[in-house]
Amino acid sequence: MKVLVGVKRVVDYAVKVRVQNKSVDLKNVKMSLNPFCEIAVEEAVRLKESKKAEEVVAVSIGPKQCTETLRTALAMGCDRAVHVSTDLRTDYMELQPYAISKIFEKIIEKEGSDLVLLGKQGIDSDCGQTGPMLAGFLGWPQVTFAANLEATDAGIQVERETDAGTETINIPSLPAVVTCDLRLNEPRYATLPNIMKAKKKKVDTIAADSLGVDLDAHNEVLEVFEPPPRKEGIMVQDVDELLDKLKNEAGVLG
Amino acid sequence: MSLFYRQPRKILPSRVFRNPRPSFGGLHLFSTDSMRDRMKGLQAILPSAVEFSQNQYELERHGRGESFHPTKKPDAVVCPTCAEDIVSIVKYCSEHGIPIVPFGVGTSVEGHVCCLKGGVSLDMKNFQGIEIPDMESDGLPDPIATVGAGVTRSTLNGALRHTGLQFVVDPGADATIGGMVATGASGTTAVRYGTMRENILALECVLADGTIVNTGTKALKNSAGYDLVGLLCGSEGTLGVITKVTVKLHAVPENLMAAVCVFETVEDAAKAVATLKLCEIPLLRCELLDEASVVAFNAYKKEGPNREEKPTLFFEFQAPSPDSLEEQVKMTQSICDDYGGAGFVYCSDEEERKALWLARHSLYYASINLRPGATGAILTDACVPLSKFAEVIRDTTNEIKEQGIVAPCFGHAGDGNFHCILPTAEGDSAEYTSKLHEVSENIVERTLRAGGTCTGEHGIGYGKTKYLEQQYGPGAVHMMKMLKQSIDPNNVMNPGKVIPIQDGII
Numbered sequence: 226m227k228v229l230v231g232v233k234r235v236v237d238y239a240v241k242v243r244v245q246n247k248s249v250d251l252k253n254v255k256m257s258l259n260p261f262c263e264i265a266v267e268e269a270v271r272l273k274e275s276k277k278a279e280e281v282v283a284v285s286i287g288p289k290q291c292t293e294t295l296r297t298a299l300a301m302g303c304d305r306a307v308h309v310s311t312d313l314r315t316d317y318m319e320l321q322p323y324a325i326s327k328i329f330e331k332i333i334e335k336e337g338s339d340l341v342l343l344g345k346q347g348i349d350s351d352c353g354q355t356g357p358m359l360a361g362f363l364g365w366p367q368v369t370f371a372a373n374l375e376a377t378d379a380g381i382q383v384e385r386e387t388d389a390g391t392e393t394i395n396i397p398s399l400p401a402v403v404t405c406d407l408r409l410n411e412p413r414y415a416t417l418p419n420i421m422k423a424k425k426k427k428v429d430t431i432a433a434d435s436l437g438v439d440l441d442a443h444n445e446v447l448e449v450f451e452p453p454p455r456k457e458g459i460m461v462q463d464v465d466e467l468l469d470k471l472k473n474e475a476g477v478l479g
Numbered sequence: 480m481s482l483f484y485r486q487p488r489k490i491l492p493s494r495v496f497r498n499p500r501p502s503f504g505g506l507h508l509f510s511t512d513s514m515r516d517r518m519k520g521l522q523a524i525l526p527s528a529v530e531f532s533q534n535q536y537e538l539e540r541h542g543r544g545e546s547f548h549p550t551k552k553p554d555a556v557v558c559p560t561c562a563e564d565i566v567s568i569v570k571y572c573s574e575h576g577i578p579i580v581p582f583g584v585g586t587s588v589e590g591h592v593c594c595l596k597g598g599v600s601l602d603m604k605n606f607q608g609i610e611i612p613d614m615e616s617d618g619l620p621d622p623i624a625t626v627g628a629g630v631t632r633s634t635l636n637g638a639l640r641h642t643g644l645q646f647v648v649d650p651g652a653d654a655t656i657g658g659m660v661a662t663g664a665s666g667t668t669a670v671r672y673g674t675m676r677e678n679i680l681a682l683e684c685v686l687a688d689g690t691i692v693n694t695g696t697k698a699l700k701n702s703a704g705y706d707l708v709g710l711l712c713g714s715e716g717t718l719g720v721i722t723k724v725t726v727k728l729h730a731v732p733e734n735l736m737a738a739v740c741v742f743e744t745v746e747d748a749a750k751a752v753a754t755l756k757l758c759e760i761p762l763l764r765c766e767l768l769d770e771a772s773v774v775a776f777n778a779y780k781k782e783g784p785n786r787e788e789k790p791t792l793f794f795e796f797q798a799p800s801p802d803s804l805e806e807q808v809k810m811t812q813s814i815c816d817d818y819g820g821a822g823f824v825y826c827s828d829e830e831e832r833k834a835l836w837l838a839r840h841s842l843y844y845a846s847i848n849l850r851p852g853a854t855g856a857i858l859t860d861a862c863v864p865l866s867k868f869a870e871v872i873r874d875t876t877n878e879i880k881e882q883g884i885v886a887p888c889f890g891h892a893g894d895g896n897f898h899c900i901l902p903t904a905e906g907d908s909a910e911y912t913s914k915l916h917e918v919s920e921n922i923v924e925r926t927l928r929a930g931g932t933c934t935g936e937h938g939i940g941y942g943k944t945k946y947l948e949q950q951y952g953p954g955a956v957h958m959m960k961m962l963k964q965s966i967d968p969n970n971v972m973n974p975g976k977v978i979p980i981q982d983g984i985i
Contacts, residue, residue, distance in 0.1 A: 239634070258641065
């Protein structure tokens with residue numbers, strides 16, 4: 226099977242995000258590979274290592290620095306990469322899941338992929354929409370929040386994690402779209418020799434606006450704000466005062 | 480000056496007077512203002528971005544590390560945001576006789592952060608800058624990183640995760656880089672990569688007089704001037720506040736193998752290690768667990784077979800290719816064989832490696848588990864030449880048996896460094912506690928007699944200042960005192976630690 230992996234360049238998970246000019250401030254902020262996409266890449270590479278997949282292609286949409294993100298995916302073991310270049314913000318402020326799914330649809334048509342692995346959500350937009358929307362546009366079966374994936378004869382069997390428990394879904398034959406959740410695997414650290422080798426792997430660049438896809442945002446973001454700062458705790462004199470505050474100020478007691 | 484003249488002869492020992500000239504015959508005279516007033520004065524001169532806290536819980540947290548030493552609270556916790564903040568703070572403190580104790584994350588184990596004379600705990604948490612190699616550039620970057628002193632080693636490795644490089648010094652705790660430099664920390668990879676000392680290239684620090692010092696070089700060798708980086712490494716906050724460090728990085732290994740080997744006696748295991756080192760077989764990690772440690776593990780583990788209750792060596796190897804890896808392991812096996820090693824098992828799969836090393840990884844908790852009700856432990860730290868390693872461990876374990884205390888021993892065998900874990904519980908009798916301390920002190924005596932050092936990695940703090948003269952003789956201690964007194968004449972930089980200054984008082 227030919228596997229395609231979505232790889233998103235997002236604000237690094239360790240960064241303390243600030244709001245500037247009504248949007249998240251991205252200036253000089255450290256960006257990295259979206260952790261859920263990293264899990265998707267790891268799963269794809271494992272499929273290749275177990276000879277279930279013959280080729281893994283990584284795809285990223287964004288500015289020229291996406292090549293760094295793609296380089297990480299290549300160092301983890303992807304064979305080659307496609308960079309769809311655009312300067313539109315990909316954190317929902319400009320480019321939104323609808324357009325992103327349409328872009329992926331075009332790339333997948335060209336690549337002839339059998340299995341598309343995406344992270345369950347981007348940690349910037351937290352939408353979780355690209356996977357399901359893409360499956361809808363392609364008319365393919367989908368499994369989201371995959372916690373375990375096994376290739377069967379012609380298809381895949383996936384364990385899907387929800388708040389209520391785990392369900393096992395069998396897709397008898399490919400193609401299919403799967404979005405990856407935390408418990409699916411623990412991504413490998415790329416080693417130096419692989420990072421060096423990755424510099425020689427092929428990255429094709431396609432301009433986003435050359436794909437004939439409507440890139441406009443159709444949802445308008447009204448406001449972006451930081452959560453209110455946590456108030457300092459106060460000391461209370463005795464249990465009566467505590468009960469009074471819990472009841473009348475915090476409203477957590479009937 | 481006027482204060483001094485107004486009160487001529489009557490200098491009461493409990494009061495201290497202000498003297499703008501530092502180092503007045505070793506006696507340091509300061510303002511008669513109470514510490515409370517001096518703190519108010521400090522708070523008044525702080526830049527607005529600098530946090531100042533006197534919250535009781537914060538004071539307590541900043542008055543203890545992870546050792547058996549009692550909590551000694553500072554009078555305030557101050558969080559500078561940049562080197563310039565620290566300059567204002569140290570200048571004020573130096574002038575007003577306010578002690579300063581730099582604080583990373585409080586994981587030190589020899590009472591380093593205890594504020595013996597109160598004062599200010601200088602929390603370095605805002606120093607979080609990280610500069611890592613740019614792997615995307617065409618040129619090949621240097622394997623180095625420059626970080627703020629408050630960055631923990633796991634934060635640094637997290638930032639490095641896509642570079643193929645890592646920071647290898649791995650003490651048990653997730654300490655800050657600044658703290659690791661100040662204590663000369665070390666971990667299980669020292670046998671291959673050395674300690675913190677061998678992994679720092681440059682640093683920036685602030686001295687008690689407000690001088691900002693940038694020293695060291697990003698180049699790999701340096702013969703220019705005095706080795707100030709070396710001086711500050713292990714200085715435990717007594718000479719300056721470290722603000723920024725440039726560390727060496729190493730490649731994340733591609734090929735790893737773990738191995739375990741059981742020996743009849745600790746001597747056999749130690750001789751095997753000594754031979755491996757003489758023959759320069761590259762070891763990534765080489766740890767020794769004594770019998771008591773294996774017993775602790777067998778009692779503690781929840782699943783899996785029991786390990787044989789004998790001294791056991793735990794190895795890790797890394798190599799550029801699977802073949803060279805296999806070669807290293809085979810050579811090690813053959814040397815272990817020569818010393819009666821048995822049950823030599825090795826594997827490369829990550830899950831299997833973790834399982835093989837489980838006894839070593841869970842050692843601390845397994846040891847505490849040996850004593851119901853134990854919440855912490857005294858950790859001893861001794862390092863001797865390899866030729867004396869076996870004898871010192873053997874004599875120590877014999878004494879432990881005689882005293883009837885619980886104390887598994889384990890060692891960084893490749894470095895001749897071993898630790899005993901002496902679990903402590905709140906309900907311990909005075910008798911038991913004094914036995915623990917007796918054993919701990921005897922370990923140091925034994926180590927010094929064997930030509931070793933009273934601390935291989937944990938540092939001096941204030942519990943071991945008494946050993947410095949015994950270990951080095953008066954000359955070295957005199958030189959250390961001279962350095963301390965000229966760099967910090969008012970003895971405000973973590974007073975009471977490392978150097979047993981008799982005359983400096985605050």
